[in-house]
Amino acid sequence: FFGETVGAFPDLWIPMMMQDSIYPGRDLLTAAKDLTNMHMWLQVMARLKPGVTSEQAKAGINVAFKGLLESKVGASISAEERRKDLDQRVNLQRAAGGSSVLREHFGEPLKILMAMVGFVLLIACANVANLLLARGAARQREFAMRIAIGAGRGRLIRQLLTESLLLAGSGAAAGLLLAHWADALLLRMVSGASSGPPSIHLDLQPDARVLGFTLGVTLLTTILFGLLPSLYSTRLDLTPVLKSTPAGTPSEALHRRFPAGKILAVTQVAVSIILLVSAGLFVRSLSKLGEVKLGYNRENLILFRVDAAPGGYKGAAIPRFQLDLLARISAIPGLRGATVSKNGLFSGSESADPIAVEGYTPKAGEEMHSRMDHVGPGYFSTLGITILMGREIEAQDTASSVRAAVINQTFASRFFPNTNPIGKRVRDTYPGNPAEMVVVGVAADAKYNNLREKANPRIYAPIANPMWENSAAVYEVRTYAHPQAVAAALRQVVQEAAPTLPPIEIHTMSALIDDSVQTDRFIEQLASAFSLLALLLAAVGLYGLMAYTVSRRTRDIGIRLALGAAPANILSGVLRETLLLVLLGVAIGEPVALAGARLIKSMLFGLGPLDPISIFSAAILMVTIAALAGFLPARRASQVDPMVALRYE
Structure with missing residues (x-):
């Protein structure tokens, strides 16, 4: 256990x-x-x-x-x-x-991962099927002779499926070995650790279920890429095949095989487009998250939480301890500023209470709630949050003074749309909270727990005059140099102030913000990796198909060159055929990709599933790579020596 x-x-x-x-x-x-x-x-x-x-x-x-x-x-x-x-x-x-928050955070991303794995597997199967079609065409005389001496078609199909099963089994065995390395990489991505051991520990050793699933996928892939080539390769017209039809004049059976290869190539392109569009959407979404305005400067800002409860502090002693510790921290050389708050930025902590606002009459059924936080002197100036009106919380706001409050811009716009809020009273109506406050300032909106959040009404009260008891507080420290340069001094000050408290964990603001988009980054990295793999497989498949096509047409190309055809015409002809396949795949894949993009709409930020940049970028990238893949066979075709080609069998 x-x-x-x-x-x-x-x-x-x-x-x-x-x-x-x-x-x-x-x-x-x-x-x-x-x-x-x-x-x-x-x-x-x-x-x-x-x-x-x-x-x-x-x-x-x-x-x-x-x-x-x-x-x-x-x-x-x-x-x-x-x-x-x-x-x-x-x-x-x-x-x-078991119980795990990982399911909540990564449940949907892992479903997307499984879908992408399936798409890549489909492309790989189409690729191998094309190779087996070409191999079957090369072995048609062998198959024809075996059928002629009495071998049944079913026996040949079983042999070809057995060969496909051996190929799939070898791939599965290699995949299991590769998965041992990939598991550790995925855990580091989920943990947000770029190097070193992952912070999340899971037992990912293969068990009976994993091996059974691998066996099932192996059998499925055998059917996917082995059955079609087996059927095509054994459907023969014996007479023309046994007459040794020259390679340059393919038999009727070969004519039937070429459309199958082209259909598989178009399928690869279409599936690749689906993955490329999805990856483009995730990349653009992550980019949009990186452009979000925080409302403060994230650079050279560090945060750490201190809980006074283990030190035995209770009641009024808690804010005294918190402000005393703030004074000690502020005295450390090399700091631009220091402050304290109850919830802390990007800490996952949030408070909200029902409120009543002077001069505001709620509409029928309107929810009167506001986010709440207790902050220390210099909170807004230290973080860099702009004070739009009035003043911020200062050292004069103590338990013996009128309880001051700073509201954010959203609060002011909603409850004081046409009124100066300075001097107005706001009351916390939660039972037991003696919390009538006087508004002394209006601050700009800011991001507090994630980059996707919309601004909500928010009240900042003095930490020296709290509305409820909370022993934990987050200290925000702005430095001149690299934040880690003062980490040792901060730990020493906290230890001296309260020796019984556990060691503090120091985080940079940049790291906390990066951690908040960990799931988005995880999806973007996996989507990009799988889409590039799909693009590579599709390019290899197109290259293989066109190279095979050119090799089968070598005699025909030689005759055309001997009769005066320009090499440029041969080059353009092969490229034209390649691009026609690609454009057909793009035309099929784009609508499917757009329909599928609606399924990931909730995971995107700052753009919709019909984002034109992602759509056109995927198409342009696919066409460009495909053109490069088709250029080498086309160039080889244009350089064929007519005399050699005429002797080609």
């Missing part, structure tokens, strides 16, 4: 009731007065009674859960919000696979 959470391997298990001993200063077990403070850190596990299905258990649990919701949902919230709360349901998940 390694634990119930995927990727986490506990060394010991302790009774839950010891929570206060392990994490002193914070009671996480006392029954909450409302749902917003329920035990969200706990996971509930249960074993079904004999004969009870998961659906039956789910129905019974939801009856009890609805009763709990009805008894806990407060009366102060709006009817719409109350309806949303009461509409919540409990979903049961099989425990055999």
Whole structure:
């Protein structure tokens, strides 16, 4: 037993009731007065009674859960919000696979990965099928002779399928060896680690299911790329084949085979276009995320969280400790500024409360909520968030003064559209919060937890005069030099201020923002890799088809050259045939790609699935690479020596 959470391997298990001993200063077990403070850190596990299905258990649990919701949902919230709360349901998940946030973050990307793997496999199968068609054409005399002396067509097909199975089996064995390296690479990509061991640990050793799946795919690919060539290669007209038809005048059977090869080549191009368009959309989406305006400067900014609870701080001692530590940090040489906040940028922490605004009458059913944060002096100047009106939170905003508040631009636009908000009062209506505040400033909107978020109304209150108790705080420090240059000094200051606190983890703002697009980067890298692999396979397939076509037409080309045809005409003719195949594949692939792009619409940012740049870039890249792939056979055809070609068999 390694634990119930995927990727986490506990060394010991302790009774839950010891929570206060392990994490002193914070009671996480006392029954909450409302749902917003329920035990969200706990996971509930249960074993079904004999004969009870998961659906039956789910129905019974939801009856009890609805009763709990009805008894806990407060009366102060709006009817719409109350309806949303009461509409919540409990979903049961099989425990055999463990619990993991990785499924939530990477479930959809991994489905896309599987689809891309399938597309690349399809292209590879089409490529190999084309090679087998050419090989079968070269062996037609052998097959004709064997049929003539009594071998049945079925026996030949079984032999060819056996050869295909050996080929697929060799590829599967090589793939399993390659997968051992690829697994570690994928884990590093999921972890966001460019080098070194991944931070996420999963057991990816092949088991019976993996080997069984590999065997199934091997058999499937044997059918995909082996059956069609086997059928074509053994469908022979014995008389012209046994008469040794010259290579330059292919038999009727060969004429029938060429369309199959061209269809497979067109299929490769069409599937490649689907992958190229998808990759282009993901690349453009990631680029758009990188262009998002944060509302502050990310450079030379570091953050770290300090929780005062393990140090024994409670009540009013918490903000005193936090401000005292801020003063110590600010005294470190080489800092441009330092501040503190309860939630912290890109930390995944967020607070929101119901509010009432002076002079604003809510519309029927309107939800009156605002994001909340407690910040220290110099918060906006340290981060670089512009104060549009009034002032920011300062050292004078203490517990003994009127509780000041800075609101963001979205808050001001919504609740004070035609009024100067400075001096207006805003009240936190959450039960038990003595939180009437006076607006002293308006700040520009900024990104707080992810680059995709839309600006919401937000209130900043002084950390010295908090509306509720929270022992944890995030310190934001702006440096002149590289942020890591002051890391040791910061750790020393925190250790001196509270020796009982655990060591701090320091993060740069740039790293936190990069981590926030980790899933997008993961998808973009995989999509790009698979689309380029598909493009390479399609180019190789086109090259192989055209090279084979030229070799079969060598005698015909020699005759044309001997009769006065210009080499440039031969070159353009082969290129024209290549481009016709490519353009047909593009014409088929683009509509399918556009239809499929709608399935990934929710994963894109800043552009739609019909992005013209992605669509045309994929087509141009495909045509360019295909033209290069067809140029070499075309050039070889134009340089054929007529005398050699006329003797070619």
